[in-house]
Amino acid sequence: MTDLIDRFLHYVTFDTQSNPSLSSCPSSEGQMLFAQALKQELVELGLSQVKLDQNGYLTAKLPSNQTDAAIPTIGFIAHMDTAPDASGKNVRPQIVEDYKGGDIALGKGDEVLSPIQYPDLHRLIGHDIITTDGTTLLGADNKAGIAEIISAIAHLIDNPDIPHGDIAIGFTPDEEIGRGADLFQVEQFGAQWAYTIDGGPVGELEYENFNAASAEIEFTGISVHPGTAKDKLVNAMTLAAKFHAQMPENETPETTQGYEGFYHLADANMSIAKAKLHYILRDFDTQGLQARKAYLEDKVASFAQAYPKAKVTITVTDSYSNMKQMVEPHPHIIEIAGEAMQNCGITPDIKPIRGGTDGARLSYMGLPCPNVFTGGYNFHGIHEFITVQGMQQAVNVIVEIAKQTAIRYRNDN
Structure with a gap:
């Protein structure tokens, strides 16, 4: 868990706010700087086919540890940019360990995170909560997803006894301004289906959107x-x-x-x-x-x-458009994710996304792509927060999805 949190706290130091007024891709220099740092990290992990193109799209692959060619390649996707709604520069996170309830002071000012305004806090007593200092957003949307995907991949590398097929990972720019899938190369990505790790509270599993x-x-x-x-x-x-x-x-x-x-x-x-x-x-x-x-x-x-x-x-x-009509013909994609959550002790909360993700566009580009939780709350504002436990549960689910896919499609099953 230490590596996971260290990754996340490092990632949020990058100012990757996207800029809707610019037509360039990525729309901000910070996104490319972040992508270059992530590329180096993926190379050091030993992943294959690590590629960063001129538009800021970063992809890589973890080769299968099985000899069975019948196991499909699956993907995990997250976006590197943060929303234009609030500043993502000089993010100063704090960790409130073993939350006891009540208001959480943000930084040195009068800003607080209150369970009166955000009742979800009542369910998080005893959790370790990462917040902002009340002057910026946190960036859990979607740097938590990136940290969770990379931590899950690292766990699979360190535990070769866990079966998995080929796993493609993709980190995209400019999702928050609606362009994240514009230049995504689905065919080169090479996955039969994928999951965006871009949801909210633990258990969220979404394949419908506006x-x-x-x-x-x-x-x-x-x-x-x-x-x-x-x-x-x-x-x-x-x-x-x-x-x-x-x-x-x-x-x-x-x-x-x-x-x-x-x-x-x-x-x-x-x-x-x-x-x-x-x-x-x-x-x-x-x-x-x-x-x-x-x-x-x-x-x-x-x-x-x-x-x-x-x-x-x-x-x-x-x-x-609503991804539902593109995902529903492939019910196994949802079944595997739901089974993975249940195996991790999580009750799937299947609900519509009151928004959009890269997955919505990608589903119409031939890559069915539902959305999985990150463990975060209140995205796009200064009251954004995430729990350490929720992030670890997301890592566990990603690992379990890879494992269950391999088990389901092995010829010896």
Whole structure:
């Protein structure tokens, strides 16, 4: 466990925040620096086919320790970037050993991690909890996944009595800005199926995710000196505010759960002459997402009629689709992961992902790829945390998935 935590604490020192405003891949220099460090580590572990391409995609393979060619190659994937939502620079983690309950002070300020706000803490009494210092995110999403995959691979190398087939591993850039699978070479990766290690609390096993789209609504007003603005000025910011005020109040991220979709105002750029609202649209049902897009388009058309002096336009872009229809035809992928968890004393918590992963895109690229927990909580913000015990359980599950795949497909079985 010491190696696992040492890896994780080292990885979070790399500033790998992705940048949606840049078109380069990776979108930040820190991701490539991190990838180069990981490449060296994989080489030192003795893995084969260690490759880092010019776009920051890092892949490697642990050769099978079985002579049976019938065992399929499986993969484990995690992403190197952290979310743009909060800073990932100068991360200063702290470990709260044997958590006793109550508030956890973050750093030297007044910021705390409270079980009142985050009830999951009530279930983690006695655990060792890694938190931020309240000024940055932690980076468990998804450096915990990387640390867990590499630690599992190291364990398999150190314990050759554990059977496994060929194992491909892949670390991707820019997942948090929706580009993680854009340049992933599925055929070269060589796996029949894979698992992203990118989930939350212990037990999560996910093969459904949102259908996703984005909508940018632009309001073009008329800027006039306020002293002579009577019946002339059209304030684009006022129009944008009125538009958003008319959106459904009960269909937002903070009011929905489970299979409920939403509209989310994710960004806004405002001036008198021009204002832009950036929404993300999410729905587990394909028709539901189409209905949400149509709702916004109709609303924009009506709004434009109501304010003829202004110009109101909408641009809708599809992002990713629900992986369910690509994974369900291969039930053994979920069965193996569920069996592995049970063998590790974990009850699988099969639930939809209220978000997306590289696995969603990869599943449509021919690599069925459900998602497995990391042991983390509250990703993308300063209250992010993860438990040492949860990380170790993730390592155990990765090892067990490799083992159970080999046992299931051996010819002598």
